[in-house]
Amino acid sequence: MVQPADTAWMLVSTALVLLMTPALGFFYGGLVRAKNVLNTLMMSFAALGAVGVAWALVGYSVAFSPGTALVGDLSRALLQNVGLQAQGTIPHVLFMAYQGTFAIITAALVSGAVVERMQFRAYLVFLVLWTLVVYAPIAHWVWGGGWLGRLGALDFAGGTVVHINAGVAAAVAALLLGERKDYARQAILPHNVPFTLLGAGLLWFGWFGFNGGSALASNAIAALAFVNTMLAPAATLVAWMLLDLARTGRVTAVGAATAIVVGLVAVTPAAGFVGPLAAVALGALAAFPSYFAILWRARSRLDDSLDVLAAHGVGGLVGALLTGILAQKAWNGVADGLLFGNPAQLGIQALAALAAASYSALGTWVVLKAVGVLVPLRALEGREEALGMDVTQHGEEAYTSGEGAILVLSEPALPVAQSRLVAGGKQA
Numbered sequence: 001m002v003q004p005a006d007t008a009w010m011l012v013s014t015a016l017v018l019l020m021t022p023a024l025g026f027f028y029g030g031l032v033r034a035k036n037v038l039n040t041l042m043m044s045f046a047a048l049g050a051v052g053v054a055w056a057l058v059g060y061s062v063a064f065s066p067g068t069a070l071v072g073d074l075s076r077a078l079l080q081n082v083g084l085q086a087q088g089t090i091p092h093v094l095f096m097a098y099q100g101t102f103a104i105i106t107a108a109l110v111s112g113a114v115v116e117r118m119q120f121r122a123y124l125v126f127l128v129l130w131t132l133v134v135y136a137p138i139a140h141w142v143w144g145g146g147w148l149g150r151l152g153a154l155d156f157a158g159g160t161v162v163h164i165n166a167g168v169a170a171a172v173a174a175l176l177l178g179e180r181k182d183y184a185r186q187a188i189l190p191h192n193v194p195f196t197l198l199g200a201g202l203l204w205f206g207w208f209g210f211n212g213g214s215a216l217a218s219n220a221i222a223a224l225a226f227v228n229t230m231l232a233p234a235a236t237l238v239a240w241m242l243l244d245l246a247r248t249g250r251v252t253a254v255g256a257a258t259a260i261v262v263g264l265v266a267v268t269p270a271a272g273f274v275g276p277l278a279a280v281a282l283g284a285l286a287a288f289p290s291y292f293a294i295l296w297r298a299r300s301r302l303d304d305s306l307d308v309l310a311a312h313g314v315g316g317l318v319g320a321l322l323t324g325i326l327a328q329k330a331w332n333g334v335a336d337g338l339l340f341g342n343p344a345q346l347g348i349q350a351l352a353a354l355a356a357a358s359y360s361a362l363g364t365w366v367v368l369k370a371v372g373v374l375v376p377l378r379a380l381e382g383r384e385e386a387l388g389m390d391v392t393q394h395g396e397e398a399y400t401s402g403e404g405a406i407l408v409l410s411e412p413a414l415p416v417a418q419s420r421l422v423a424g425g426k427q428a
Helices: 004-031 034-064 092-113 120-143 147-151 159-177 193-215 220-248 253-267 276-298 308-326 344-374 389-394 411-423
Strands: none
Touching: 004 034, 004 092, 004 193, 004 253, 034 092, 034 120, 034 389, 092 120, 092 159, 092 308, 120 147, 120 159, 120 344, 120 389, 147 344, 159 253, 159 308, 159 344, 193 220, 193 253, 220 253, 220 276, 253 276, 253 308, 276 308, 308 344
16 A cells, blocks of 8 residues: 655655766766766766666566566566556555666766776667666566575665676776776876765765665664664765875875765665664775775776776675674564674675676676677777767867867867867866
């Protein structure tokens, strides 16, 4: 039976999670060079459309129709039998929309590994195929009645389904596309750190719907998830700042923004399963693996441009495993973890993480190879990367030279565009 209070909370939560995708665009956009900021923002905004439509037409059915233990059937394709009838205590169509916002941001997360070098049209095809082939089946495994859910895997709001999945997919995409032409040759610096801080703040705001809404009701578990979403990132931020101070004697703004995201990621699988003090401990512990993973990546040849693997993949894995340790039935009414007498839960969490990571790696590789047959994946290194993705992929500039003109790119305009960028003193 549909309950008005639950419906109201889920309407708000759906809007909050949808806001997270533009927020992600600003978080990522501030970290790239000025010549690529519009393209980076568009990678998030495009997901709102491409993934949103694909989810309604097919993705929701693959994830949440009865089907088998591995994949849903097509009984809810084109939103058949998805109307105003109750799904739990909210309208079914609202449940579909809420889950759709998760699919949208998960696909958009992967863009952080391929910014500044992926053809936009190839990215659009990738968004749709990846959502249907990779995201929707994993969502079915955990939340749609599939084998991991039946096994007892705990993933309150997407540590496995969203973050491990996206982090591994990002690493595979970065490896397949290869390094940016300037990677490890010159410093590639963020062009607008305030954008990144704004994005992190809006992500934290939207995450209250991401975690709190995953209770699918306005109840005590939603309140628990809400509070844990406040506390865990706060603890991660404190631990991260202390790590920065110990290592360099300074606290960076980019580090602080990253810490907030890592804490949010880590608490996501645990939000409705652990108590508030456990969430503080989880957030503090999560800072260490991601912090050192980022340091390692910067010295490696893996051009995961915006550290999706370290922040989301590693953060999601740590959160999933700590859920298996810190979960407490006294708080969640579902299951205990290792510390409360149920060591088997940690094994289940590890299996779920391994299964999702393995399938995501294989599925992402297949999808990218298929897209590459249809459309070139990579922008031209010598010309398009030098000019920037904004001009070459969209015919626009985020920041003009002062005359207010927008450069519309055509083939004869390429030399002119290049000379303008140099004359204007912009980053090349």
